[in-house]
Amino acid sequence: MPSFKLFYFDGRARAEVARQILHLADIPFEDVRVSYHDWPPMKPTTPFGQLPVLEVDGEQLPTSYAIFRYLAKEFGFNGQTAFETAWVDALADQHADYFNEIKPLFFVLWGFAQGDRTTMVKEIGAPARDKYFPLLEKIAKDNGLNGHFVGESLTWVDLLIAEHVGTVHQHLPGFLSAYPNVIKTVNKINSTPRLKEWIEKREPTAF
């Protein structure tokens, strides 16, 4: 078993799915939280000047999705067939497109940027949500409301979406009330025993 060291800021955002996969697979890893003070000297040592970075036996791997996909493949959270795996990727990319649209709202909610919350929810949040969540609602239904977005086993895109929905609920209660199938699916994902335990025990963070 290689040694795993995950570097990210002290938050969930773009690293939490990696932490969850490692915990679900019961793989020990060093969960390094990089402070804003330590980041500037560290930045030039990273492959793309960004976090997260995963070190596997000391070798660096950048970008959140490449890290999630690598760990998911290693530990069995990547779908059961090649086509299913491709659909996990496709849904994750669709999620990324949505998140890029709604990101300015979250930067304000997380305190990284200034903005009028009410205006931004109306002009940025709701349109982005209403473009993406109907797709998720249909996907959850077409997949049989079995507690997964793709196939019949837990995949990293389940974790990705569930983590995001958790963050939405933290800041915008009721924002997703028009999407009950998504909520049902996320609740089932979060009730996975080791995941439930991780969520309950983790230190709350601002993002």
Place this chain on the structure above:
Amino acid sequence: MPTYKLHYFDMHGAAEVSRQLFILSGTPFIDSRISKEQWPLFKETTPFGHLPVLEVDGRPLPQSQAIARYLAKEFGFYGKTPFESAWVDALADQIKDFLTEMRPYFDVFVAGSDKEKARVEIAMPAISKHFPFFEKAAKDNGSNGHFVGDSLTFVDVYIADRIVTIDGMLPGFADAYPSVLAIRDKVINDPRLKEWIATRGTRRVAGEVLVDLRK
């Protein structure tokens, strides 16, 4: 072998990588081009309302990167180890981020007015932010004409096609990045792509064509 049908508009855009993976692997596929007029109706039939969509024995798969990765895996253009594959993914993600930052420049180039302002304010910052990282990755891999390992991967094909396209708008834009250009050169000079690249100018606007370049 499954029947493959790849739907996209009549341009390179987000589908050319996947078309080239079919060509490189000698796999026949139905090259479907959707016209502007056909698009509104066709859109309703797609999983996420956008193109490209790959049909594998009639089952649809959306999202260009997911399609390219699926085909790369099937045809052996995804690196030799899981860690290599992960680096292919990481570079592909960074290239996609670069293209997202270039998007406003592309929009101005096609349909806007102040191209020079967009070049200076959008294109040049995006290029000088991302290409040093691409150059470093290519150099760290030994400047061997590949981003990862010693064989062709889909991220080589991806950067090559995007450089060719952007070079058409900003000639010589990547001249400061010779190891990356070496990757482009290796792809566009690949004998398997020769016939496909040579017929680049003769596309039809709409319709389905079975592309079978097996000899």
